[in-house]
Amino acid sequence: MPDVSKQPFSYRHDPAVPDFDDRKALFVFDGICVLCSGGASWIMRNDGRGLVNFTPAQEALGQALYAHYGIDMDESYLLIADGSAYTASRGYLELCRILGRWWHALRMSAVIPEPLRDWLYALVARNRYRWFGKADYCALLTKEQRERLL
Template identity: 60%
Template sequence: MTEAFSYRDDPKVPDFPDDRPLFVFDGYCVLCSTGVSWLMKYGGDCVRYASAQSPLGAALFDHYRVDPDKTYLLIADGNASGESTGYLRLCRLLGGFWKLFLVFGLIPRPLRDWAYRVVARNRYGWFGKVEQCALLSAEQRARMLG
């Protein structure tokens, strides 16, 4: 997408702790918020979270020139990824039993990304839409950046 850690030089991107990966997701999407809630509960503390609707999330989507209606952002080691590759990268970062999901990496990327785009395009119709991060507990919302 762009050079590693390039967001540090972008005055539009608020400073944030980038010592751990950051997962920026659609806070209105029921599927996305439920998934993040689950990750917060079972994925440990090795990843930070921000919603795409937060000032930080919006600035990062703008910086990387990515449409937040089409994918999420996983920023790790200063580099951003999304769609199916981002999820495989996330599983690698989480380690443990999450590495079992790396088997999906055997599926050719164009097919994985096509399936991802079908779900992303239909997520509100299939799963619903709520107020930003409404499905996260108060404790989980407190863990959010930005």
């Protein structure tokens, strides 16, 4: 996975990145991938406290953040939290920390070495369209969920 260790909040100084409310975490996902959109929908349904915002990678904000961090959308989703970017397995562990409650139990997967977690993540990411398919843009999101997109 690419190193996304820029200074926290560095995107605020990048004129190519549109302004957004970064007081909450931002989950940037592939809006045409069935697995990715379904995952974003599932997170929305289970984020009862509204701790996370969402944007598709195909929108201007998503594209600008991918460019800012030098990440190819096909490599990983992006999680922006507390001004820092996370990808792959580390991003999911951070997401579990943010969501708290029973999500913390999923952080036990950190006992698996990160290179192995990321290898498995990359395997699924490379094959996600073939294994899970594509859908119309954000088709798996309900009307209410689409309203949560930045």
